[in-house]
Amino acid sequence: EQDVAEYRKSLAIRVSGFDVPRPIKTFEDCSFSSQLMNAIAKQAYEKPTAIQCQALPIVLSGRDIIGIAKTGSGKTAAFVLPMIVHIMDQPELQKGEGPIGVICAPTRELAHQIYLEAKKFAKSHGIRVSAVYGGMSKLDQFKELKAGCDIVVATPGRLIDMLKMKALNMSKATYLVLDEADRMFDLGFEPQVWSIVGQIRPDRQTLLFSATMPHKVEKLAREILTDPIRVTVGEVG
Ligand code: ADP
């Protein structure tokens, strides 16, 4: 309605897609567990950022999303918080299964930052997070993954290496995040990204974040997302 349209406008949010959930105003509107609310409070996140206000209810409803917002807008929590909820809703993993959540990012620095952010929120629920990127021993990573994990944060190249080594079992992977998709393509990871997506069950939930939407990223989004809602914040995209 009018209220929602005005609220979106006040946050510089544009949406497209059908049945778009209304944006939230506070983290309390998300019905998060008390552990998750405590973890959010510990980060001193008083209220959700603009992208979080619109992306959180979309992702929590199980829908696919294309999120377009500039750096520093709080996209990480927009995909990590619903990922914790998603994982808690799944049956517990058996030995040799996992991950449930897969996050791909273009560089090790970014993957590491996401890893740290994910750990802050995962800890409170006993969810295991592993980081998979170059510069660390493949054997150590292989062993860590084999020991079991719920969330993997990875650069595309190293994730492919780990898949080839059968360090992960993607049969339970139902939540896929492609972060900074445009940069992954700029860095030449296009074939790896397509290959990874092809190894994850099609009934997954898929989230794609990008600062820009060049033709190649549009094509990826069109082919790998199901009825996505597009959220753009500010003067980007
Ligand atoms: P992006 O991925 O959009 O570049 P990040 O997820 O890295 O942005 O977030 C940028 C900074 O904002 C981080 O330091 C993060 O901890 C902080 N942040 C995220 N959400 C909130 C919030 N709701 N309130 C305050 N700070 C936040």
Ligand code: MG
């Ligand atoms: Mg980011």
